Amino acid sequence: MAQTNTSFRLPESIKKDTLSFRQKVKDFLDGQTTPAIFQAYRVPRGIYEQRQTGEFMVRVRAPAGVILPEQAQRLAELSRTYGNGVLHITTRQDVQIHEVKIEKTPDILESLLEVGLSPRGGGGNTVRNITACPRAGVCPDEAFDVRPYAIALAEYLLDFESSFNLPRKFKVAFSGCSQDCALASVADLGFFANIKDGTEGFTVYAGGGMGSHSRVAVKIEDFIPGREVFSVAEAMKRVFDQYGDRTNKHRARLRYVLDRLGQDEFVKLYQQQREKLKQEKLQTPTIHPIISTSKASGQSNSTTTDRSLVEYHNWRRANVSAEKEPGAFTIRLRLALGDISANDLEKIASLAGTIGAGLIRTTQTQDLLLCRVREDDLPFAFAQLSGLKAGVLSAGGPKLVACAGASTCRLGLCRSRDLASAISTELDTTGWSIEWNGQVIRISGCPNSCGHHPIGVIGLQGRAKRLDGKLVPCYSVLVGGKVGQGSARLAEQVAVVPAKNVPALVYDVLGLLQSSAADRESLDSTVADSKEKIARIAAKYSHIPTIEQQPQFYQDFGATEDFSLAGRGPGECGAGVMDVIRLDIDQAKQSLDRAKESTDGKTKSDTVYEAIVAAARALLITRGLEPRKDREIFSAFAKHLIEPGWIGQGTEKLLNQALDYRLGDIADIGHLQESVARMLARVEELFHSLDANLNFRVEPISKKHVDPNPPKDNEHVIDLRGVECPLNFVKAKLALEKIEVGGILEVLLDGGEPVENVPASFTEQGQEIVDTSESNGHFLVTVRRRN
Amino acid sequence: MSLTEQQIERYSRQIILKEVGGPGQEKLLASKVLIVGAGGLGSPAALYLAAAGVGTLGIIDYDNVDLTNLQRQVIHNTSDVGREKVASAAEKIKAINPDVTVQTYRERAAAANIREIIKKHDFVLDGTDNFPSKFLINDVCYFEKVPFSHAGILRFDGQMITVLPGQTACYRCVFDKPPPAGLVPSCSQAGVLGPLAGVIGCLQATEVLKYLLGVGELLTDRLLIFDGLGLQFREVKVTRNPDCRLCGQEPSITELADEEQAACDLKASQ
Structure with a gap:
């Protein structure tokens, strides 16, 4: 099979789990399992129902964003055979197969297993894909290659059942340097590579995340030796496990624990868990170094025509970058919104099998990378890639990252992908030529931030406004977001504008930034300095015309009907x-x-x-x-x-x-x-009161053990076992009334309602419950008469 | 006296009340309440007081059940038409609660007979339909120092007050004597909405139980006026009148006399 030192190995437990999947699907199809139970089963296995009922999506995890050519081949085949023939790359380096029928999912899972892939933990309240810098191992800026750690940690965590039943999802990221291409500064647990005294290790951050309440992570470790990633991750997972709010999935992520406890307490609890783990003598796996290879196509004499020579150089300037090893290059395949057809992916897989590192990498900006390509092979690669349907050779322009949006997501307000297309068209038709080769514009269709708008240099977040009783699709415009070790900050909102004005607004803002920023590196500070200017531009676009003046403002991009929130509903994401x-x-x-x-x-x-x-x-x-x-x-x-x-x-x-x-x-x-x-x-x-391990945190109704031979009825004891509510209270009360104020009455009661209600009723009437004790399923309640 | 198992169960919902308890229930069972008039007000009051376990209920009424009564006098059934009201009422009370001793007086309330009846009771509930009876009850209760609840209903309106004779304003403190005949229409002339009797009769029963238990604030020195159409309760403050002919500083009424005025519903009191 496809097991090499370069990609991760599925734990045996996941293989077993995959093989039992077919029966579970059969049970569901036979009506043996309810849809709700089945949903709770399939979502943590990365299988979501799409907005169209009956169509499912399979999210396959790719730890560190590494995919082998044969895995890519298999994904392409499966998409073509069972799905819609398009693969989607997510912002967390997963690969998704869309529009499959539920009865075909066992075939898909078993087929993926053959090439060492699994969607286990692709969704639900689980340890999600462990991500890493897409150029880990070849990036000139990195401290060291973080992939071995990310992959080893994935193999380690995925082997625990507890990783699949957390309060909410748990996202881990590894960045090779402080620039944070892996977005570790906004992850639940983020590792930044550092070398201290010649030892590979990490500075660790935790509690970050993006959603309706985004937060930048806080530092929990200045430096840990590389081998300790396992105990750090396990300790933080346990803190999450114990303190995450399982009963409210909207307030369950680790960042809410951090907010609730405060940073000091949060770090203290984490440290306590680490101490415990030291005593437990955690068994940690070996970290395998990645043996890098670099293949040559042997077709370096391939040539290009004169016409394509110009295109080749434009492409090379925009999409090819030098690696740390001299003479080796990374090719970026720019995908529009992360989509790639199965046919194209197959061709890319076959190309990846012949040149460079023999791998495909997925990126957080939803692109694909081919690494370790020799300079001689670049023209060959260009020629091969020219044959693709997807325009992966496009030369520059700002990168757009968008979530699925209201066209397919049940949570979406606005059609973010359609806005992204509209912005692309606007920039193309107005002759845009800026070459910031990084993510610039991030679009989310709603506040849940799947399009990562809170870290966008320009971020756009879908929302709805009402004018004269009609809904208008709008976007919040945010600027100045960034990631980075110790320097991450969330974008700030500068305006709310109608969706139809967003492309023109983006054009103007980019123009402003282009004229002010000398290069990519100074872009962040330029944006920060330009906030007021951007706000002024945005103000110009914030007017909403009446429906009589401009009816198109009342329709979203890609829609021919008036904007409405109908069809919105709870997402499946946290189903469990x-x-x-x-x-x-x-x-x-x-x-x-x-x-x-x-x-x-x-x-x-x-x-x-x-x-x-x-x-x-x-x-x-x-x-x-x-x-x-x-x-x-x-x-x-x-x-x-x-x-x-x-x-x-x-x-x-x-x-x-x-x-x-x-x-x-x-x-x-x-x-x-x-x-x-x-x-x-x-x-x-x-x-x-349920905790991480599904144990109840409240006391059982039985409290403590008392004399198994209860005292006999006498003046101050009344046996009300077998007497129902509220008659037991009535009788107890009558008995208490016969005792002088200050006197004590002991009441024998059944468990359940009687022992829940009678003491409560006494308390309500101002009497004192001195004690409640249990014996063989019944209870002795001691009451003092107070009035 | 100790409550039986059945009594504990029957009265459990009110024994639970902090204000009632075992002693309160025992008080109720030992109490005697006179209901004057087994009509619109007396019907609901009698039913609830019986259910609550007021030990002795006296009922005084001379009339027989008439078909026109049934619209509001809910203690009587269609099959009771033509029967003595006191017999019909006693039967229902026993059916609800055999604990209750019912003493019936098939008599017209008059100066000649009522004093002896009232003095045997702890509280009087005035459910009469005419002014002379209301003044008579007020006067007897004053002389015998028996507290009572006064009430009247007409059309959509009702009014009531509780009197602790010699301590709080009496009916005569507020209204010196009955209005001239014909000034105030009777129920048979003006009509009355049935539930009005239920609302006010139940409020009277509430006052009775409060008095017997010794809890809460009685409706004394306050005339409560209920406007059923507007659905509003209104209170008019009243005080003891020093010039009251009955309970004032120089009383002129020193013995019982029947006031003269036509009864409210001639047909029913023929």
């Missing part, structure tokens, strides 16, 4: 166990609401029953159970949640009544609404 539980809890709530509203006895009972089933099912998945029959759900709930004391014992009676109703033994359970609401409240409380 938590969402499945949330789904059940919501369903139980809705059923209870319907029961409340219902005036018909049968409907009321039916909806109460539904609520009981959903509430009982919700947490079972955390115990690794997915029973489908109601009876199985109830018995699993009794065994795994009531017996261990997580839910009160009174609930078991509730389940029995529900079953009796289902069997027709009792005609009406409408009156159980309140009890179901209490059961649901406890289920929700347990849900919110």
Whole structure:
């Protein structure tokens, strides 16, 4: 197979997981698994449903952005056979196959496995693709080649089941120098290569990320020797695991933990975890150095025509750059918005097999690179690449990075890719010739920042504005974002303009920057200095005309209908166990609401029953159970949640009544609404307390052990076991009233509702609960009369 | 006296109340309340007081159930038409709560008989439909020092006040004597919306229970006016009148006398 020292090896656990995938898909197709459960299963395996129902996307991880020619061949074949014949390169160096049917995904996964690829951890709340500088190993500026570390860390982390059930996604990046081409300064965990006393090592940052609440990472280590990347990553993963908020996926990423705890506490917790790991004597893998080769095509005599000679030189100036090894070059294949056809990718793969390092690299700007190409082979490469359909030879112009946008993403507000095309057209038709060979314009269709607009020199973020009751697609214009070790900063918003004005605005702003910035290196400072000027330009474009004046302003790029937010919905990105539980809890709530509203006895009972089933099912998945029959759900709930004391014992009676109703033994359970609401409240409380390992962080209802022979009834003890709520409280209260103020009453109660409710009622009425203790499933509550 | 298991269960929802508890329930069971008039106001009041476990309920009414009563006098059923109201009411009360002892008085409330009846009770609920009876109840309660709840309803409006005789403003402090005959229309002339009786009758029952339990603020020295059409409650502050002919400093009413005025609903009181 395709295992070499240059790319990563899939852990055995992932191979096994892949082979069990077919059965899971079959179960789903046979109706054995619900769509929600199946979603929670497939998303962490990198398989997302697209905006079009029934079409799926497979996101294949490429650690350090390295793809072997045979892997690229296979990806191309799979896209052509099962998908839409186009591969998409993501900003995190993955490769995506689009528009595949779910029943074909097992074939795809097994076929990928043959060439050492997997989408495992491509989505969901997992350790995502571990990225690295796309030119790692050849970049003249790098401290050293970071790929061996990125690949070894990927192999290491992917072997742990815990890496696939985190509070939210966890992104790790390795940059070879402080310029940060890998975007480590805005990653959850970012490594910057440094050499100290001749030792390879890293300065480490954590807690960065881009989204609706972007944040630059903070430094957690000045320098660690290279071998310690494993313990650093594992320690930070554990901090995330323990402190990430699993119940709110919008506030779950590591950066929220950092915000919540503050930097000092955050770093302290991380250090404690590292200490623990030292004691655990973490087994760490070997880091294999990458053995670099450089192939020659043997066709260095290939020539070009005179006409193409001009093109060749333009191409070479814009897309070919020198490497640290003299005589070796990197070729950048510029892809429009990261798309490449399967046919083109095959040709590139075959070219990559004959020249240079024998690899294809994916970049964070959604391009492909061929490295270690000998100067003699450049004309040959040019000739080969000229035959591609994609215009990978384009000479310069600012690079546009855009997210999927509203055309395909369920979260998208604006059609960011269509705006990118419109900007390209504007720059082309107005004869733009600037040659900043880096990412300049970053576009996100919504605040979630998938287009990385917060780090754009120019960033554009889709939004909607309303004028006279009509929605207008607009973009926030942000400037001055950048990445870099210790120098990262988020772009600042300078204006909000209607989408249709954005291309002209971009043209003007680039003109301003071109006239002010001498080169790429001074661009950042130029932008910072020009903020006011840019704001003035933007102000010129911020006016929204009325729909009568300019109806096209009310339509987004690439759309022929008036702009609307219809069809927006929750994305699948964070889908996981938590969402499945949330789904059940919501369903139980809705059923209870319907029961409340219902005036018909049968409907009321039916909806109460539904609520009981959903509430009982919700947490079972955390115990690794997915029973489908109601009876199985109830018995699993009794065994795994009531017996261990997580839910009160009174609930078991509730389940029995529900079953009796289902069997027709009792005609009406409408009156159980309140009890179901209490059961649901406890289920929700347990849900919110779930930790990394799906353990509940709250105390079980049983508290401590007491004398197994409870005291007999006497003047100051009352045995109310077997007495239901609220009669038990009534009796206890009557008993307490017979005691003088200041006196003590001991009440024996059942677990569950009784022990939840009776002490609470006493407290509410101003009496004092001195103690609650447990013995063999019942409870002794000590009350002091206070009034 | 100790509550039985059944009583604990029956009254559990009010025993739970901090303001009631076991002692409160026992007080209710030991109390005697007289309901004057088993009509619009008396019906809901009797039902709720019985349900709450007021131990003895006296009901005084001379009338028989008439078909026109059923629109608002909810203690009577269609099959009761023609029966004595007190018998019909007693039957319903027993059905709701056998704990309650019902004493029925099939009599017209008059100066000659009512004093002996009222003095046996802890509280009187005035559910009468005419001014002379209301003044009579006020006067007897003053002489016997029995607290009472006064109320009246007409069309969409109702009014009520609670009187602690000798301590708070009495009915005569506010209204010296009945209006001249014909000035205020009767229910049979002007009509009344049924639920008005329910709203005000239930508020009276609430006052009864509060008084018996000794909790909350009674509706004393305040005339509560309910506007059903606007759905608004309004309060008018009233104070004891030093010139009140009954409870003032120089009282002129020193013995009972029947005030003279036509009863509200002639047909029902024939």
